[in-house]
Amino acid sequence: MDIKAGLLNGDKRACARLISLIENEDAQAVELLKELYSMTGNARVIGITGPPGAGKSTVTDKLAKLLRKRNKKVGIIAVDPTSPFTGGAILGDRVRMSDLNTDPGVFIRSMGTRGALGGLSKAANAAVKVLDIFGMDYIFIETVGVGQSEVDIVKLADTVVMVMVPGLGDDIQAIKAGIMEIGDVFAVNKSDRDGAERTATEIEVMLDFNRGAAYRPPVVNIIAKDNNNIDKLMEAIDDHYEYMQNSGNYKIRKRNSLKTEIIDIFKYNVVKSIEQKSENTNIIDQLVELALDKSIDPYTAALRLLKELRSTES
Amino acid sequence: MDIKAGLLNGDKRACARLISLIENEDAQAVELLKELYSMTGNARVIGITGPPGAGKSTVTDKLAKLLRKRNKKVGIIAVDPTSPFTGGAILGDRVRMSDLNTDPGVFIRSMGTRGALGGLSKAANAAVKVLDIFGMDYIFIETVGVGQSEVDIVKLADTVVMVMVPGLGDDIQAIKAGIMEIGDVFAVNKSDRDGAERTATEIEVMLDFNRGAAYRPPVVNIIAKDNNNIDKLMEAIDDHYEYMQNSGNYKIRKRNSLKTEIIDIFKYNVVKSIEQKSENTNIIDQLVELALDKSIDPYTAALRLLKELRSTES
Numbered sequence: 001m002d003i004k005a006g007l008l009n010g011d012k013r014a015c016a017r018l019i020s021l022i023e024n025e026d027a028q029a030v031e032l033l034k035e036l037y038s039m040t041g042n043a044r045v046i047g048i049t050g051p052p053g054a055g056k057s058t059v060t061d062k063l064a065k066l067l068r069k070r071n072k073k074v075g076i077i078a079v080d081p082t083s084p085f086t087g088g089a090i091l092g093d094r095v096r097m098s099d100l101n102t103d104p105g106v107f108i109r110s111m112g113t114r115g116a117l118g119g120l121s122k123a124a125n126a127a128v129k130v131l132d133i134f135g136m137d138y139i140f141i142e143t144v145g146v147g148q149s150e151v152d153i154v155k156l157a158d159t160v161v162m163v164m165v166p167g168l169g170d171d172i173q174a175i176k177a178g179i180m181e182i183g184d185v186f187a188v189n190k191s192d193r194d195g196a197e198r199t200a201t202e203i204e205v206m207l208d209f210n211r212g213a214a215y216r217p218p219v220v221n222i223i224a225k226d227n228n229n230i231d232k233l234m235e236a237i238d239d240h241y242e243y244m245q246n247s248g249n250y251k252i253r254k255r256n257s258l259k260t261e262i263i264d265i266f267k268y269n270v271v272k273s274i275e276q277k278s279e280n281t282n283i284i285d286q287l288v289e290l291a292l293d294k295s296i297d298p299y300t301a302a303l304r305l306l307k308e309l310r311s312t313e314s
Numbered sequence: 315m316d317i318k319a320g321l322l323n324g325d326k327r328a329c330a331r332l333i334s335l336i337e338n339e340d341a342q343a344v345e346l347l348k349e350l351y352s353m354t355g356n357a358r359v360i361g362i363t364g365p366p367g368a369g370k371s372t373v374t375d376k377l378a379k380l381l382r383k384r385n386k387k388v389g390i391i392a393v394d395p396t397s398p399f400t401g402g403a404i405l406g407d408r409v410r411m412s413d414l415n416t417d418p419g420v421f422i423r424s425m426g427t428r429g430a431l432g433g434l435s436k437a438a439n440a441a442v443k444v445l446d447i448f449g450m451d452y453i454f455i456e457t458v459g460v461g462q463s464e465v466d467i468v469k470l471a472d473t474v475v476m477v478m479v480p481g482l483g484d485d486i487q488a489i490k491a492g493i494m495e496i497g498d499v500f501a502v503n504k505s506d507r508d509g510a511e512r513t514a515t516e517i518e519v520m521l522d523f524n525r526g527a528a529y530r531p532p533v534v535n536i537i538a539k540d541n542n543n544i545d546k547l548m549e550a551i552d553d554h555y556e557y558m559q560n561s562g563n564y565k566i567r568k569r570n571s572l573k574t575e576i577i578d579i580f581k582y583n584v585v586k587s588i589e590q591k592s593e594n595t596n597i598i599d600q601l602v603e604l605a606l607d608k609s610i611d612p613y614t615a616a617l618r619l620l621k622e623l624r625s626t627e628s
Contacts, residue, residue, distance in 0.1 A: 265616035302579035
């Protein structure tokens with residue numbers, strides 16, 4: 001398969017193949033991505049996150065369908081970092097509605113840690129680039145969970161939609177406090193349920209803490225499964241994007257996420273480098289054994305690795 | 315304050331101070347930890363994790379109280395990685411029961427990302443060492459959430475207790491699939507609630523997939539708030555520890571976690587190194603600007619950083 005030609009001619013299989021190759025650290029695939037890097041930057045990237053059970057995939061599906069009616073091409077990357085062992089992406093595969101899958105203007109990809117050799121955040125970043133080059137107008141990154149790695153992934157987005165839901169447990173207070181600052185738009189899903197008003201109020205109260213900010217994230221009540229207020233949610237997303245553009249914050253966010261990306265790839269390269277070196281010298285395992293019997297501490301061991309890396313020929 | 319003397323003489327304030335200093339990358343504190351590293355390895359480390367609302371802190375508290383009755387000294391590290399901005403650790407501070415706090419044989423610490431300059435997993439690892447040196451017999455690491463970073467933290471533990479609860483949403487299937495493999499012992503909390511039996515069955519079904527394994531994690535029904543079956547849970551934890559010791563898996567796990575720790579510190583040092591270099595040369599920002607206007611791709615930018623690092627004097 002000529003992946004480059006396929007990708008530029010709208011062949012979904014080429015798109016899927018390239019993402020798989022990049023996940024597997026295929027050198028030629030990474031070269032292709034480098035070559036086509038200048039074609040990126042046209043898609044709008046929307047992050048969808050929130051606690052388990054909030055209905056994130058339904059929200060994504062409904063937003064995607066709305067955009068399809070506007071003749072926009074839509075990419076969806078469903079990221080499931082919860083499983084470092086089974087590789088995640090189980091949920092995404094299972095519940096993703098099939099009617100979107102057969103739409104030629106929609107590309108859907110589930111990603112877990114299993115496929116992503118170089119780390120999920122790095123792979124998700126690359127997948128966004130591939131879909132961008134592929135000509136998608138909008139790219140959704142949807143993550144299950146609310147931990148640090150999910151936050152890292154969703155930070156790739158131009159706009160982050162935080163999907164909340166009434167009636168979550170006690171821990172939700174802590175989660176809310178944590179994720180509040182990454183949400184650009186809040187959606188209270190299943191807003192016909194008891195407690196929806198309270199949930200919305202709680203979010204507003206938290207947003208009040210940041211009252212002085214130039215931009216205040218809107219809170220939109222939706223019922224995603226009934227397509228209720230999905231257009232209002234999209235409007236809020238568009239408003240945020242416009243604000244970002246006009247205020248100059250868009251460029252700042254892009255700069256920060258690019259910096260994070262470069263450092264992440266750098267860290268990955270560095271570890272790969274020392275691991276390659278260690279294939280001959282066995283230095284990593286030697287240091288681990290020394291630390292295991294306490295003749296060296298882990299801090300000193302790490303410094304030795306850095307020294308070893310620097311002594312390596314480039 | 316003479317931290318070393320305080321630490322070795324059971325002064326909780328010295329213990330707390332050392333953890334804070336290490337979080338802040340204080341060089342002398344890290345030196346002290348290096349010096350006392352050979353005193354570590356005596357405490358048993360128990361990870362408590364599970365989805366939001368499962369009652370993890372109640373489970374930890376009840377287990378801690380049980381161990382106190384057995385005259386064991388107990389350290390509790392409540393990690394909240396959900397908030398990269400506010401720093402997390404809000405929940406831990408708020409709900410932690412105060413009667414444990416006043417017990418001289420108990421040391422409790424909440425940690426969030428705010429304090430942890432070098433990353434939460436690295437800081438939690440250091441805090442475990444401090445409590446180990448401090449003479450705690452048992453150290454609990456409790457994490458809110460079920461993402462990748464939580465998994466990384468909980469992997470420090472000798473035994474990981476996965477606290478589940480009936481009646482969670484749809485996403486829980488995916489989470490279960492993901493976390494199943496890190497759970498050494500499963501606790502179904504609030505087991506008097508509707509659906510508890512179903513939850514236990516679901517866990518057993520998942521465990522069946524791994525039927526051939528030498529060790530099958532037990533599923534214990536508990537009602538933590540009523541102290542119901544907490545002794546049975548502790549027994550299951552002890553059984554797992556014994557199995558790990560006898561099978562030789564304990565050493566394998568320690569080796570793996572030590573390797574991860576050394577690589578993590580190494581990665582941190584490497585990034586710090588290139589950032590220091592960049593203070594003079596401004597190379598990171600320069601590369602970001604080049605990538606921003608697409609005259610360079612992020613992969614090439616990262617390679618340049620590696621080259622720069624290698625050219626740096628040690």
